[in-house]
Each structure stands twice: as C-alpha cells, then as structure tokens.
Amino acid sequence: MFSQLFDSALLDSAVRAMIPILLAALGGMICERAGVFQIALEGMMLAGAFAAVGGSYLGESWVLGVVFGIVAGVGISLLLAFGTVSRRGDAIVLGIAINLFAFGITGFLLPQIFGVRGVFQHARIDGLDRLAIPGLSEIPVIGPVLFTNTVTAYAAFLLVPGLWFFLFRTPIGLRLRGVGERPVAAETLGVSPTKYRYWAVIASGALSGLAGAQLALGNVVQFAENMSSGRGWVAVVAVMLGRAHPVGVLGASVLFAFAEALGFRLQGNGLPVQVTDALPFVVTLIALVVARKRFARLLDLTTAAG
Amino acid sequence: MAEFVDRLDLKRRLAAAASSPVVFSIFFAFALGVVIVAVTGGDPWNAYGEMFTGAVAGSGLRNTLARAIPIIGMALAVSVAFRSGVINLGGEGQMVFGGLAGTVVAIYTPGPGFLVVPLALIAGAVAGAFWALLPALGQTRLRLPILITSLLLNYVARAITGYLVRFPLADVSVTLATTKQVPETARMPKMPIFGGVSLSLVLVVLLVAVAAVVYRRSVVGYETRMAGLNGRFARYGGIDVERQTVGVMAVAGAIGGAVGTHLIIGDALRFIEGELVLGGLAWTGLLVSLLAANRPVLILLAGLLFSGLQIGGLGMQRNANVSWRLAQVLQAVVIIAVASRLTVWRGKRREAADVEAEVTAEAAHVGEV
Numbered sequence A: 001m002f003s004q005l006f007d008s009a010l011l012d013s014a015v016r017a018m019i020p021i022l023l024a025a026l027g028g029m030i031c032e033r034a035g036v037f038q039i040a041l042e043g044m045m046l047a048g049a050f051a052a053v054g055g056s057y058l059g060e061s062w063v064l065g066v067v068f069g070i071v072a073g074v075g076i077s078l079l080l081a082f083g084t085v086s087r088r089g090d091a092i093v094l095g096i097a098i099n100l101f102a103f104g105i106t107g108f109l110l111p112q113i114f115g116v117r118g119v120f121q122h123a124r125i126d127g128l129d130r131l132a133i134p135g136l137s138e139i140p141v142i143g144p145v146l147f148t149n150t151v152t153a154y155a156a157f158l159l160v161p162g163l164w165f166f167l168f169r170t171p172i173g174l175r176l177r178g179v180g181e182r183p184v185a186a187e188t189l190g191v192s193p194t195k196y197r198y199w200a201v202i203a204s205g206a207l208s209g210l211a212g213a214q215l216a217l218g219n220v221v222q223f224a225e226n227m228s229s230g231r232g233w234v235a236v237v238a239v240m241l242g243r244a245h246p247v248g249v250l251g252a253s254v255l256f257a258f259a260e261a262l263g264f265r266l267q268g269n270g271l272p273v274q275v276t277d278a279l280p281f282v283v284t285l286i287a288l289v290v291a292r293k294r295f296a297r298l299l300d301l302t303t304a305a306g
Numbered sequence B: 001m002a003e004f005v006d007r008l009d010l011k012r013r014l015a016a017a018a019s020s021p022v023v024f025s026i027f028f029a030f031a032l033g034v035v036i037v038a039v040t041g042g043d044p045w046n047a048y049g050e051m052f053t054g055a056v057a058g059s060g061l062r063n064t065l066a067r068a069i070p071i072i073g074m075a076l077a078v079s080v081a082f083r084s085g086v087i088n089l090g091g092e093g094q095m096v097f098g099g100l101a102g103t104v105v106a107i108y109t110p111g112p113g114f115l116v117v118p119l120a121l122i123a124g125a126v127a128g129a130f131w132a133l134l135p136a137l138g139q140t141r142l143r144l145p146i147l148i149t150s151l152l153l154n155y156v157a158r159a160i161t162g163y164l165v166r167f168p169l170a171d172v173s174v175t176l177a178t179t180k181q182v183p184e185t186a187r188m189p190k191m192p193i194f195g196g197v198s199l200s201l202v203l204v205v206l207l208v209a210v211a212a213v214v215y216r217r218s219v220v221g222y223e224t225r226m227a228g229l230n231g232r233f234a235r236y237g238g239i240d241v242e243r244q245t246v247g248v249m250a251v252a253g254a255i256g257g258a259v260g261t262h263l264i265i266g267d268a269l270r271f272i273e274g275e276l277v278l279g280g281l282a283w284t285g286l287l288v289s290l291l292a293a294n295r296p297v298l299i300l301l302a303g304l305l306f307s308g309l310q311i312g313g314l315g316m317q318r319n320a321n322v323s324w325r326l327a328q329v330l331q332a333v334v335i336i337a338v339a340s341r342l343t344v345w346r347g348k349r350r351e352a353a354d355v356e357a358e359v360t361a362e363a364a365h366v367g368e369v
Helices: A008-033 A041-059 A062-086 A091-114 A142-146 A151-169 A171-181 A183-188 A193-219 A231-241 A246-268 A273-290 A296-304 B002-008 B010-018 B021-039 B044-056 B060-082 B091-108 B113-142 B146-166 B200-217 B219-229 B231-236 B241-268 B281-291 B296-320 B326-339 B352-368
Strands: none
Touching (some): A008 A193, A008 A231, A008 A246, A041 A062, A041 A091, A062 A193, A091 B326, A151 A193, A171 A193, A183 A193, A231 A273, A231 B146, B060 B200, B091 B281, B113 B241, B231 B241, B281 B296, B281 B326, B296 B326
C-alpha cells in the first residue's frame, strides 16, 4: 500500500505542486519582512497565470509567457503598493478587493479576448520546457524530479538560499527588515520605508506572477477560470508558519505540496474528488493548530486593526 | 418650506456628497470600465446602455430585486463582524454549509409550508452559525486568526457539501450531483409584485431595520462598535472581547446560513454541487458592506447598486456581447478606489485621519440626501 502511494511519481507531482506555493510565499515573506500585510497573493497569481497563457499564445513561446506573467503580477501589485503605502489604505480591504479584481478581470478577459468561457486551451500555447541540468539530473530518484525542471522551478530553488542571503547578509536586506520592525527608526537613519515597501510589494507581485506562470504553463498548459483555487491563501499561511524565514517557508510549502500531491494520488485510488480537494486545506488548518504559538503578531494585526 | 429647505442644507450636503470619495470612486470605476470595454473591442456606451436597460427594464427590476436579497443579506452578515473588528472571510462557507442544512430540512420535513419554511431557515441559520463558530473558537481558544481560518474553511465547506450532495443526499434520477428538488409546500412564497419577488425580500429588509436599530441604539451595538474601533480600550472598559467575537461570528454565520437556505428554497430549488459559490454572492456582499462602511441603510442602497450591476451585466452580455464579469471588475475597482482614498484634489493640508472620518460621515450624507 505504502510503496504504491509513495514513489517518484508522487515526488514529482509534489514538487510541481510546491513551486507556485513556494514562489508566492517567498514574495509574501519579503512583504512581511518589510511590514506590509500581503494577502493579495491569490489574485496576483491568478492574473499571472492568465497573462502567462496570453503571452505564450501570442508569441508561441513560453519565454514570453513568463515575461507576461511577471508583468501582470507586478502591475497588480502596484495597485496594492499605491493603496497601502502611498495612500495608507487598509491592507486587508485592499488585499481582498485586489483578489476579487483579479478574479473578475480574468473572467472578463477570457471571453472578450479568447472567445471562450471556463477553460482556454490552444495548440499555440507553449508550455514551459523542462531543462535537465547536466550531471545533477543523473542522480537517482531526485535527479529527474528536481533537476529536470522548469525555469520557474529553478528560480524557486535558488531563491530560498538567495533570499536568505539577501535578507540576513546584505545591507539592503538589513534595511528592509529594519523598515518592517522599526519604521520610525529606519526613517530617522535615512532609510525610506515607502521605497522599501514599494519594492517589497513589487517583488511579491513578480514572484506571484511567476507562480501563476508555473501553474498555467508548467503544471498544465491552459488557463482555467479561478485556477489559483486557494493556493495564494495557502502561501499566506506558509509565510505565517515559516515565520517569514526562507527555510521555514520552504518547509511549510513542502508540507502543503505533499498534501496536494497525495490528494491527487488518492483520487486515483478511488477516493472522491471532494475529499481529496479539501486535503490541502485540512492539512493547512491542522498545521496552523499545531504551530499556533508562532503567529501572535498577525493576530494582533488583524484584530486590533478592525 | 424655504426654512425647512434651509435647515436641510441641501446645497452643502450635495456638495459634500459629490466630493465624497465613495461617489468619486463609483464614477472612477465606471470611467475605467469605459476604457476596459473599449480596449477589448467593445462599444462602451452601448454596453452601459444595455447594462442599465438590463437592470431595470422588462424582468430586469424583478431580477435585480431578487439578486439583491442574498447580496444584502451577506453584506449584513459581513457588517456584523467587520464593525466589531472581526475579519470574517468565511461568509461563503457559512452560506453553503447552512444552505445545505436548510435544504435538507425543507426536503425531508413533512408538514405545512408555514412551519417547514421557517424551520428550514432556522436550521440553515444554526448550521451557518456552527460553521462560523469553528474559526471563532479557533481565535479565542487557540489564537488562530479568523481572517485565515474562516477563509480556508470555505474550501472545506465546499468539499463537504459537494460530497454530501454527490453521495448520501444525491438525487439519483438526474446526472447532476444535486439534492432532490424542494417540494412545493416547502418553498419560500413569492409576493405578487414586479412579477413575483420572493418573500425573503421582506425578511431581509426587516433584518436591515433590526441591524440599524441594534447598531445605533443598543448596548450590544455600542460595545461591539467600541471593540471594532479599539479592542484594547473596549477590554479596558470591561467588555469581554473574546465572548463578543464568538457572539458576532455566530450571528454572522447564522445570517449567512439563512441566506444560503433562501437561495435554495426561494430560488434554485435544488442544491447543486458548486452552484452556490458560482456567482460570488458572498464576496459581493463583502464588497457591499465595505462600500457602505457597515451601515445597514447604506448596505440596502449599495446592495441594490451591485445587484443592478450584475443583472444589468447579464443583459449587457446578451445584447452587447460584453461579458457580465465586467460587473465584478467594477465592484472591485470601486472598493480599491475607496480604500485608496481616491478623491478629487482638495489640497494637501487634510490629514489622513481627517479624510477617514469624512469617508464615514459623508457616506451617511449620501444615504440621507
């Protein structure tokens, strides 16, 4: 039974499920560090997925798709940055509204541009190529799973140590964290919180857009309405559980991705799709309960803000 | 008469309303809509014309009123929580979970309609309240933020109800995953106005009235508002904020569950898997409550506006070939603009807090004018 459930195919689908969550969560982590409450990951991911499919269709190349995905994510993130940073609007209200905006605009553009409803598939849409890394890809089991992968996957892998180094070993990373923890002190020292927060939100937009590209051009090759289906919210939880630390965020993303992959597998073994669909969210909730001591700050933020 | 008009100070109020961020944001959204439609190859003026016609002409008015019922209901549910500082994003799950419970009672309880229909609404409310209590107790007992848990539970509620209507409760005579049809006796009656509007409209208007009184004139209303404005101050003043959180979540969930029940026994008549969440009613309700700054009477107006947008959008889709989803875009843009405090330029001297106080004060004026 167990050997049937856990094999390299499961590992492969877990890695694929992990990449969008991890990319979005790393973006959320940067925002959290800069003191911006970021719950628009879901919408930016969805917009990224739509634009990635659009770009790939237009240029018949996944490269253009990835570029479009990033641009869309950044574009939407600017709305949030303008509202919360420049206009000091409520981050929760703006985050929710932006998610709904992304849901609405992708649902609107799908029939208006491509003339279809629900799902858009086309031979012109070019999926992400899986590029083998010479040497590493020949390692048994993990080689084909980890090192024969898409550019978005490699970006995700490299960003975990990369962002750790950036946040904890570079002056800019230190200032970014300073802006998040002591904005007034940072400002006194000549570090502009506005500037850092703008860049943090833009970075999260780019990463969520990339996550969307992986979702629509890597995991499948199509755009389906509302295809982010809660992954952006799971990423928000991954930031909380991982305490906004790259390694913690990676750990949480791996956990949720395995739940998703296991759900798919169990579906193949005859479990109803309704049960397996709920699995990642149930696992997420259980993880929250288990690790509940960790996020008092967010609770204060969301209850006192009102 | 002239004196009376003077006292109303209409000129000042109209000026205030016109420069209000809310009114400006609505105009801004419609203006952006023109650009969006034009860029995607449509004729914006024709589209807006069809949208307006679709919302009010023919059966449009009836449909607008019908769709306003759940939107206003869900907006009230959101306002109960939001004004108390409880960020409940689980309206959808509470609506769906309660909706199925109410449907089951309506289908399987024998008896006359005047007993079964209220019983179904109560069952839906109880189930919705139960579903809302999970994140509420999660926050008060385990310190898990309601914002996150209530949202994640939406997906779980979707899955559970989907499973139930596909297997144990399934109507095997049809291919869809759905419950049986609600029997004729257990349906919400329709009133003979505008060609048949569900009696639920009266219930929802009553609910608005109750909310307006409770929010403004009762001790509970005052205490919850204080907690929403400043939790620490409320606690210092002797309010049990934890108990209050559980209470407002239960009420919010109960309203959501009753709305879900109405959607089946007053409209769809079958609980089809995934159908209740398709139109995004719970989220529209949330945006309505935000636009109305949680004020019940304004929720009534904003709910009618957004309902009209959506029903009109369907007309626009039929006759101008522009997707009705433009309505959802416009709704979201309105809230983004309001939250970003977009307004006509009035000089820099106003502090942000000042402007915020005005948003609510002027929103009230809009309602009275």
